[in-house]
Amino acid sequence: MDTILLPIKWVISWIMFGIHTVLTTLGMSTGSGAAWVLSIVGLTIIIRILIIPLFNKQIRAMRMGQELQPEIQKLQKKYKGRTDAVSKQRQQEEMMALYREHGTSPFASCMPLLIQMPIFFSLFGLLNNVNLVSKGAESIGAVDQRVATEIANSTLFGAPLSSSLGTAGSFNLTLNVQVVTVVLIVLMMATLFFSQKMIMTKNLPESAQDPDNPAYKMQKMMLYGMPLIYVFSGFAFQVGVLVYWLTSNIWNIGQQYWLITYNPTPGSPAYKKRQEKLRAKRIAAGLPPEEEPAEPVQPRIQPLGKERSKKAGGKKIPAELQTQESFSESQSGEVRGLDGLTDAERAQKRYERRMAQRQRANEKKKARQQKAKQNKKNRNF
Incomplete structure (x- = not known):
């Protein structure tokens, strides 16, 4: 020791x-x-x-x-009332x-x-x-x-x-x-x-x-x-x-x-x-006995530009929707952004846009390949 x-x-x-x-x-x-x-x-x-x-x-x-x-x-x-070893171990x-x-x-x-x-x-x-x-x-x-x-x-x-x-x-x-x-x-x-x-x-x-x-x-x-x-x-x-x-x-x-x-x-x-002491101090200072809860801060409303309006599907969101529903939870518990969409709906739209872009790219690729084949045949004759 x-x-x-x-x-x-x-x-x-x-x-x-x-x-x-x-x-x-x-x-x-x-x-x-x-x-x-x-x-x-x-x-x-x-x-x-x-x-x-x-x-x-x-x-x-x-x-x-x-x-x-x-x-x-x-x-x-x-x-x-459980005195067996297994119950004691589980309780611990x-x-x-x-x-x-x-x-x-x-x-x-x-x-x-x-x-x-x-x-x-x-x-x-x-x-x-x-x-x-x-x-x-x-x-x-x-x-x-x-x-x-x-x-x-x-x-x-x-x-x-x-x-x-x-x-x-x-x-x-x-x-x-x-x-x-x-x-x-x-x-x-x-x-x-x-x-x-x-x-x-x-x-x-x-x-x-x-x-x-x-x-x-x-x-x-x-x-x-x-x-x-x-x-x-x-x-x-x-x-x-x-x-x-x-x-x-x-x-x-x-x-x-x-x-x-x-x-x-x-x-x-x-x-x-x-x-009680804090309450007495507030009363002596001419303040309400209880401290009033702070008002929730209203989020800043960000206006939608042309590009974002396009992505939102060209929908014009009313001011009431922007101030109330855009930044607060709806009755179903879903949160909607300035574009009026939930996260899931926004993700679905992004997925659909990507799929459409890929489809157009594939169609262009096939068209180029088809044109290349046609040109090759024309040169062989």
Whole structure:
């Protein structure tokens, strides 16, 4: 695992070192200190900015998944009670075909988390090795012996960045490590719960809030289950990793607040609230409460020239026909052009013209051949 994550560790080390250099240039103290704590915060912000396109894809996938819920429920009812392998396989195939048809995937909403996991574990491995590097072990990117010593001695409220609940006994400041770690874990649980609750109460359409909806049940389980994972995982993670995770959760809250405020899911409570605000703004500006639909653009009427009139069979098309029937669908659903013909009728006329041209060409060819034969006979006599 360390070998696989080594390139990511190398990149993370240089990002942290670069942020630390900028902070010290701006006046923060060099060596061990708060600059290294803020470098982890800066690392989190840079990573989250880079994965914004994935976040946008995640939102589109989540909304598409919500729109597909009625179709998915139909499939589930169709195969309800069928436990044989063939039925399960067919249900899975039909469901994946449904996702492909709408250009999404059930795993698209997990992409930001999947991208962050290697970074998260790489930071864990980097902080786990700073003590060894500070004692002369091989450097990791920008983290050589001097930098590793600075990181190892940097603390957050007295708790070293490389310490954790599991290794608190090996540090002199055991109580500091325990208190800071527990506080960070509680904050992480609270921010995760708040961000998920925000989505469920404000940004889910009413159709997706059906208690019998399996997806809604799953989200409700995750709302209470995911924060509990921090209780167990937080025991092993260092203070620096917890800082990264907490910063990421706070970023999530801000990102979701912007999304819910300015680009809510259609049909959700946030969407209705935004529509009410827009309506109130229009009324305050002296405009109608609802935006009037735009009038359809009338197509430009192109007059027929002599040649086109010939091709159209010499028919003169009335102005009413040009403006109404020429550019709109007739009652039969056929679209007629300026020449008063449908595409099929126009193609048939082109075919008839070509056939007539070929027939005339063949007749001329036969006439030339006949004349050539006659001339040949005349020369033989």
